[in-house]
Amino acid sequence: MKLAIVDIGCGNIGAISIAFERLGLDPIVSSDAATIQSADRVILPGVGAAGHAMEQIRWRGLFFVLRGLKQPVLGICLGMQLMFEASEEAGVHCLGIIPGRVTKLEPAPGRPVPHMGWSRLDVSDPGTGLKTGDYVYFAHSYACTDGPHSVATAVHGRAIPAAVRKDNFVGAQFHPERSGDAGARFLKAFLDP
């Protein structure tokens, strides 16, 4: 299986590559349209700011390439947020694949932001490889709005989509590469649905 990790010049590509290597794959890190389009699976990673990431996507000519992918695509953390319509972070327009917006998490006493650590999941789609009661690792200050495409949620002040699915596009707000067994199950389910 050919697995491409989209290189948008930011973030956690190291940890994500290694997670797939642990599953016996040899991922290709690339920003080349043809390489991405010909892969069997595509990973859109990302940590950092949405504005910077969208600039990188446009600058590398990948906006329509990513939107048009037909194979299973997995967005992780910021990569999932980029699949939504727009982000409150710097008021940026995103890829517009999944309906909904990305908004800032508000801190409150006893509820710090970033939402950082292991939160318990409520899972509505066992096809994700996840199950209700799993703990997975989150590290984010912005979150997508909950909606019909959520297949797993966590709570941090409000319901946060932890995993989403629309057609061939899957997203994880949590970090499957750093979520122990539950994360590995999720990645395996993405590779072999």
Next chain:
Amino acid sequence: MPARRIIPCLDVRDGRVVKGIRFRDHRDVGDIVEHAERYAAEGADELVFYDITASAEGRSLDPSWVRRIARVIDIPFAVAGGIRSRDDAARCLDAGADKVSINSPALERPALISTLARDFGSQCVVLGIDSLRREGDYVVKQYTGDVATTRDAGRGTLDWVREATERGAGEIVLNCIAEDGVRTGYDIAHTKAVIAATTVPVIASGGAGAPDHFRDAFEAGASGALAATVFHDRLIGIQDLKEYLGACGMEVRR
């Protein structure tokens, strides 16, 4: 709030895990990868690796051991030690670390916090603070890796916490120095004061010796509790600790 995190801290020197008492007299306690694997398997929620001499020696930590760790564990980990530029941080994150923790270099140049938060996101940027209680106040210490180089940073702890949060630090590891390695419990008043001064998660550090010390830190509002000696010396098992905290009504990942 997510599950309360138990965070073993591994002090690293020359790619080996070491432990000192009150930041002195470091002894070798074993191989870094073996420790990382053992803690991940035992249920640690996160790990922190400090290259304790990097800052004092004016160098950044070695990304080669970061990659060795990233290969073997599937839980998050932060690395610290002499990260003084965007490029130093990028090397650690590229090698597979989830977060970088900065301490002395941030005191030298606070704009470093802003730069890292802008380029990698706040969730990657941990601020480590070595804080000492002094005459009813809390003050920041610097270059604590070696007793000969340790000195006052010339800042109050709470002011520094507020500034760092403003600049985009995504987490604070509060190390209360007087208690470090002596196992008499976290400095709870100190930890509470820092939690009240910030909206980001605060990790209690320094002084853990018994399961109820962890309970106290979490009751005070800490998102995580960091410890070294009690885990390295196997005085407390992580599973036992989590069972105890669960029985106290705290949410832990099991």
